Amino acid sequence: MSATINPLSNPKGEKKLCELCQKPAYLQCSKCRVAFYCDVVHQQADWNSIHERVCELLIPVRASTPFRSLQADRDHHRVQAQKRLEQLLELSHTEAKRQVLEGKYVEALPAGQLSLRCAMDLYGPDAVELVPAYLLLAEANVGSGSLTKAEGYLSQAEWTVMKTPGCSLTILHQLHRNLGHLYTALGNYESALLHFGNDVYYASEEFGLNTVETAGGYFLMAEVFSKQEKLDIANSLYSQVASTWHAHLSKLVECYNQIGNQRAQYFDEAQLAEVNHMLNVMLEAQEQDAKSHPALSHSLGQSLLLCHSLAMRWFLCNNHDKVLEFGRKAMEFSLQCEQKSLTESIHSLIQQAEKHYNAQQTHIIHH
Amino acid sequence: MASAVLPRQKTRFLPAIDQRAAPNNNKLLHKSRLKEKSELPDPDFPENEKSQTTTITEDDIARFQKPVHQNLCVSMLREGFHRSFEEFFSLLQRWKASRLVAGEDSALWQQRPLEEQPHKLETLKELLTRAESAERSNQYVEVYENYLALAKFFSEPDDRWLQHHFYKLSLLSARKVKMDSGKREAEANAHIGQLYLEQGDLELAQEHYEMFHHLAVGRSWQDESGCPLLSRACEGLWRVYTLQAQRHLQNKDYSPAIQILTKAYDMAKQAGDKKIEGEAAYRVALAYQSLGDHRTAKQFLNTFVEISTALEDTASVGRAYKAIAQSLESEGKLNETIQYLQKYAEISEEINQDQGLQDACMCLGSIQSSRGEYVSACEYFIRAYAIACDLGSVPLLQKAQVSLGITRAHSMLRTYSSLVANNEPQSLLTLIRWKETREEFHKPPCACVTHTYHTHTHKTSLSQW
8 A cells, every 4th residue: 555765766856745744755655656655654644534535536636747738728627627626625624524523633634734735726825715724723733732733723824814804704703713722722711712702703793693603602601711710600601502502402393393304404413513512511510500509490490491402402313312311301490490481392392202212112122 | 734834943954053042042933822821920020011011912903903892892702791792792783784774865874883983882881791790799779770871871862772772771670679669660660751752652651651650659759859759750641641632632532532631630730740730730621622511621721720820820821711711602601701801811911922912802803793793893803913913923914804804894794785675776876885985884984994905915915925
């Protein structure tokens, strides 16, 4: 799979650099012959992350093109190359994104680098189209703990954004969220709050006030506040997030019930993981809070909302065990705090889950 | 790849000559956010002081780069005031939305946007955050006061909607105040009621004023100027009821109007303000008059007269006399009517109210002419005409002219018809002579003729205007 090359035997003026670290390369991918590595570790990492999928796609992009005598021919070829690059960019970007979402930060890095490289080839070294790639790389680097690199990428992104007036709000929102992540990881909570504040602001401008995008920013702020021991602020933010998500999920469940059991996708993977994480963290915080200040009707209401949201979330991805678990919990809370408005919807949720559950059980027995 | 992004480590060909300077220099080049953080803030040299003297903070950059409202939003969020942020942001959005709906031709489009008025935004932020922190510690009195301050701050006509919004919020927070037995709630209701009254939304104004009244009954609360709240509530309700009744009267729904006006009268009595009470009584009386119940109307009018005399409000007494006269006239008691009208005229003359005097003269004239007393009727009309000329009011003047003409005609009609009926040559001659000269039959008063002529010229000159 790998063939050795000697840097000294490279043709004059041509440098073969490692895909990952840009050092002189000693190895070559024997399949495509256009990817070079400094050692086996880097080749393995690249293979695992992205190279396996793009190995063949890289050949036409990287291989030197033969001379074509006709202008039309050359134009055609250029367009083709452009298209291939775009395809490559999209593929590597989605791959990196998926890995980041799954928490495989180190694995995401080579893919992210490839996507950045493609973007640079396509759009030039300081185009605003590079920002998503920078952000992704920064996120992966924050996740894998190499904060200096993350900072570098983010600075680059920030600079690009600053140079581009009228940059889209979504990009600004993501940039500030990543900066916030970075500063949280660094322990610089004040700056983290500043960036999360900007994040929430842009998200509200773009998506509206009580949307899940904004709620994400609120949640991150709440985490910072709870790290700063400002629990009252954190709790107030948590309740805001919980009610936003609860409203959102209720709407989705209603939609689901109206349309019926078509296997429509209500979430992408990212949101699913995100909401699960958030709700669980909040529930935990709530439980701790309940231990220190027992029997506050307010906190009961909050737990009720959270459990109900979790039940709905699992319902939407057809995990009926979990629906039953959280639905029953929610039922308990709703009985305790005598809030009757939600009882009905919880009840119907449990009933539907039980129906599905029983159907599954009989199915298994039949087999 | 990363080289495009990260500073590449410089490798020197020769070893550094100055061994001490080299790493130092390197460190400086590498000065990053990581570095800043890793230097723990030591107590002798606090971090913020350092940033003040040496570097520009991110806040300073933001102040130049970003609009004021964004900076305010972000600073609110940073301090954890997310509800204030929400309020602030949604208000700005609301303004924008309503502006878009109103379109480019509207007055709203010409207004200065809130974003361009930093002092307003700053006050808004300040008070909102104060309210939120008070709310977090359950001090609703403070919350209420902050919202009230906001409402009072936005007193310009352009900011009416903001004022309205914050009065509503202050009502909500006042409801949560437990310790003051509802005084603040009452006040908040009063504010909102007044606002609705100004906007002309009577039903909602009534609702809030009734709540205010309900809360204030039996309490000895006073506002800042020492005016008891209860009487303010009554006054407000009186105003609302009166306006509502006026609407009914315009639609000629007299009985509901009377019901409402009676309520208004009760409120006016409770308010303890005699002037209002008199006014209310007068309105009830007028409503009864339009319904045709003159007895009750007169009762109320007498109350009005009493109150007005006690207050030495002569103009009101005059109005009362006129109204009484109208009632009497409808009942057919002409002698008494004339008495009251004369009183009305006297009073109007006393206080130099020409309008009233003219009115009285017209009424007297028409009554006299309806009784067949043409001579005195003419006198009254002439007087009315003279006053109208002084006032320079064309409609009054024309009315007086027409009435005078009709009365003159009536006064001649009897002689004329008897002459026609007589069928004697003598009378025929008289008729012919009259036709030729158009002068009066018996004793031709020159003054009258010149007068008619005069009015004629007057009329033409008026129509030329």
